[in-house]
Amino acid sequence: MKTKFNIKRQTIKLVYSILLLFVCFSSQAQLKGGHILGAMGLQSGTQTPEKTLSVYVPGYFYTASSLRNANGDKSIANPDLTMTITGAGASYVSDFKILGATYGASILLAFAANTIQGNNVNAKNSLAFTDMYVQPLQLGWHQKRADFIFSYQVYLPTGRFTAGASDNSGLGMFMNEFSAGTTVFFNDKKTFHFSALASYEINGKKKDTDIKTGDILSIEGGLGKTFYVLNAEKTAPKSIINAGLIYYLQYKMTSDKITLPVIGVLEGDKDHVGGLGAEINYFHIGCSTSAGLRWIAEVNAVNRFQGNTFFITLAHVFSLKKE
Numbered sequence: 001m002k003t004k005f006n007i008k009r010q011t012i013k014l015v016y017s018i019l020l021l022f023v024c025f026s027s028q029a030q031l032k033g034g035h036i037l038g039a040m041g042l043q044s045g046t047q048t049p050e051k052t053l054s055v056y057v058p059g060y061f062y063t064a065s066s067l068r069n070a071n072g073d074k075s076i077a078n079p080d081l082t083m084t085i086t087g088a089g090a091s092y093v094s095d096f097k098i099l100g101a102t103y104g105a106s107i108l109l110a111f112a113a114n115t116i117q118g119n120n121v122n123a124k125n126s127l128a129f130t131d132m133y134v135q136p137l138q139l140g141w142h143q144k145r146a147d148f149i150f151s152y153q154v155y156l157p158t159g160r161f162t163a164g165a166s167d168n169s170g171l172g173m174f175m176n177e178f179s180a181g182t183t184v185f186f187n188d189k190k191t192f193h194f195s196a197l198a199s200y201e202i203n204g205k206k207k208d209t210d211i212k213t214g215d216i217l218s219i220e221g222g223l224g225k226t227f228y229v230l231n232a233e234k235t236a237p238k239s240i241i242n243a244g245l246i247y248y249l250q251y252k253m254t255s256d257k258i259t260l261p262v263i264g265v266l267e268g269d270k271d272h273v274g275g276l277g278a279e280i281n282y283f284h285i286g287c288s289t290s291a292g293l294r295w296i297a298e299v300n301a302v303n304r305f306q307g308n309t310f311f312i313t314l315a316h317v318f319s320l321k322k323e
Contacts, residue, residue, distance in 0.1 A: 030118050030119050030252070030256060030271045030304055031211070031213040031256045032171065032213070033175060033203055033213055033216040034131060034133075034171060034175040034177070034203075035177065035199055035201050035216060035218045035250070036060060036085065037218060037220065037248045037250055037273075037275065037296070037309060038062075038220075038248065038275075038294055038296050038309040038310075038311040039060070039311060040197050040220040040221070041221070041222045041279040042193070042195065042221075042224040042243075042244050042246060042279050043147075043183045043193060043222075043242070044183070044196065044197035044220050044221045044222070045147055045149050045182040045183035045195045045196060045197055045221070046140070046147040046149065046183040046195065047093060047104060047138065047139075047140025047142075047147065047149050048093050048317075049093065050093050050095045050102045051093065051094065051095050051319065051320040051321045052093050052317050052318065052319055052320060053090065053091070053092050053317070053318040053320060054090065054091040054092075054315050054316070054318070055088070055089070055090050055316050056089050056091070056313055056314065056315035056316075057086065057087070057088055057089075057313070057314045058085065058086060058087065058089065058108070058110075058311065058312070058313050059084075059310075059311070059312035059313070060083075060084065060085035060309075060311055061082065061083075061309070061310040061312075062082065062083045062084075062307060062308070062310075063081075063307045063308050063310075064079050064081040064083075064116075064305040064306070064307040065077075065306060065307045066078070066079065066301075066305070066306050067079055067121065067304075067305055067306075068301040068303065068304060068306050069302075069303065070269045070302060070303055071302075072300065072301065072302050076121060079121040079305070080121075081114060081116070081121055081123060081305070082114060083112065083113065083114045083115060083116050083123070084113045084114065084127070085111070085112045085113075085130065086110065086111055087109050087110030087111050088108075088109055089106060089107060089108035089109070089110075089133075090106065090107055091104065091105075091106035092104060092105055092106065093140070098139055099139070101139035101141045101148075101150070102139070102140045102142075103137075103138070103139060104139075104140065105135055105137065105138060106133075106134075106135040106138065107132070107134050107135070108132070108133040108134075109129075109132060110129075110130050110131075110132070110133065111128060111129055111130060111169075112125075112127070112130035112159065112170075113125060113126055113127040113128070115130060115159070115168055115170070115171075116305065117171065119304060119305065122166045123168075124166055124167060125167040125168065125169050128159070128160060128169035129159060129169060130158070130159035130169045130170050131156060131157055131158055131159045131170040131171055131175075132155070132156040133155055133156075134154050134156060135151055135153040135154075136153075136154075137151060137152045138150075138151040139151070144188075145184065145185050146182055146183065146184050146185065147183040147185075148180075148181070149179070149180065149181050149182070149197070150178075150179065150180045151178070152176075152177070152179075153176075153177045153179070154174065154175065154176055154177070155174070155177070156174065157170055157171065157172050157173055157174060158170060159171070161206070161207050163206060163207070163208060163209045171206070171213075172206040172207040172209075173203055173204045173205060173207065173213065175202070175203050176202045177200065177202070178199070179198065179199040179200075180197070180198055181195065181196055181197030181198060182195065182196060183195040190226070191225060191226040191227070191228075192224075192226075193223075193225075193226070194221070194223045194224075195221040195222055196219060196220075197219070197220050198217065198218070198219050199218045199219075199220075200216070200217055200253075201215060201216040201217075201218070202215050203216070210257075210258070211256075211258045212256065212257045212258075213256055214252045214253060214254040214255050214256045214257070214270065215252075215253040215254045216250060216251070216252055216253065217250065217253050218248065219249040219250075220248040220249075221247060222244050222245055222246035222247060222279060223244050223245050224243060224244025224245070224246075224279070225242075225243060225244055226240060226241070227240070227243070228240055229241065238284070238285055239282060239283060239284045240281075240282075240283045240285065241280070241282055241283075242279075242281040242283075243278075243281070244278070244279060245277070246276075246277055246278065246279045246294060246296065247274070247276050247277075247296070248275045249272075249273070249274050250273050251270070251271075251272045252270035252272065253270070254270075255269075255270055269302075271301075271302055271303035271304040272301070272302050272303075272304075273298050273299075273300065273301040273302070273304055273306065274299050274300045274301075275299065275309065276296065276297060276299065277294065277295045277296035277297055277309070279292065279293065279294045280293055287316075288316060288317045288318070288319070289314075289315070289316050289317075290314070290317070291312075291313070291314055291315075292311075292312070292315075293310075293311070293312055294309070294310070294311040294312075295308065295309070295310055
């Protein structure tokens with residue numbers, strides 16, 4: 001009985017793998033990673049102030065306007081696909097020092113709809129719990145004219161996943177990511193700045209398959225200006241506005257691998273995309289509350305969707321400093 005059960009299980013596993021292979025083969029076998037482009041923008045290389053706890057609600061909307069082939073030409077126009085993510089997150093920055101840097105950590109519990117697994121235009125799922133984001137290590141350094149940041153984060157496969165299904169809410173794999181970046185300030189008041197954050201994602205095999213998404217490099221940042229809005233007496237700022245141009249780039253560094261017992265290994269051409277847009281953030285000092293909006297239009301996509309990214313963030317910052 002045990003032998004028959006194992007054979008049946010292996011048969012089901014093979015069928016699932018073949019179904020996913022069909023989806024990927026029709027689109028040059030490009031699979032998506034966990035990194036959400038557009039989550040970082042202006043001052044992406046800067047850690048928030050120490051001894052604070054930030055609670056935030058993100059709103060991510062990605063609308064695919066076309067699917068691009070290996071030549072960057074449209075293979076499908078207007079695929080009618082919009083992915084959304086929302087949830088609740090928290091970010092903590094302590095006053096504890098490691099190698100001269102301030103230690104921080106964060107977590108995000110999210111829900112996703114129409115989760116994009118790769119280049120499949122039939123990705124359709126209602127809003128459901130998706131993969132969890134956990135950042136157990138964030139180190140931030142602050143210098144006179146530059147900030148630096150380093151972090152490690154992991155994406156846990158907590159979302160629903162079945163190989164070959166079109167209604168998956170998660171990607172079905174563990175994802176480890178390392179990030180490093182900087183924000184450079186062009187004046188002493190630190191109101192004019194440029195930032196860049198590079199993240200390298202290493203992906204594990206998908207659940208119950210030998211399918212593995214290639215490693216992914218993402219670069220995000222922006223060029224911006226900070227404005228201080230004074231109170232009625234013009235004696236102190238009551239709010240802060242941060243606005244400017246933002247960008248992102250993403251490259252598949254190693255090929256996706258789909259290993260099947262007979263068919264062998266299929267490796268598609270590595271995809272990439274670029275994006276350019278704008279960001280504005282408003283922080284009310286008295287209420288310790290912020291609201292931010294990012295918009296990025298994608299360009300030069302190869303072997304992947306090309307579209308528009310919108311990212312809305314509402315946050316409240318709790319000061320943990322003793323009065």
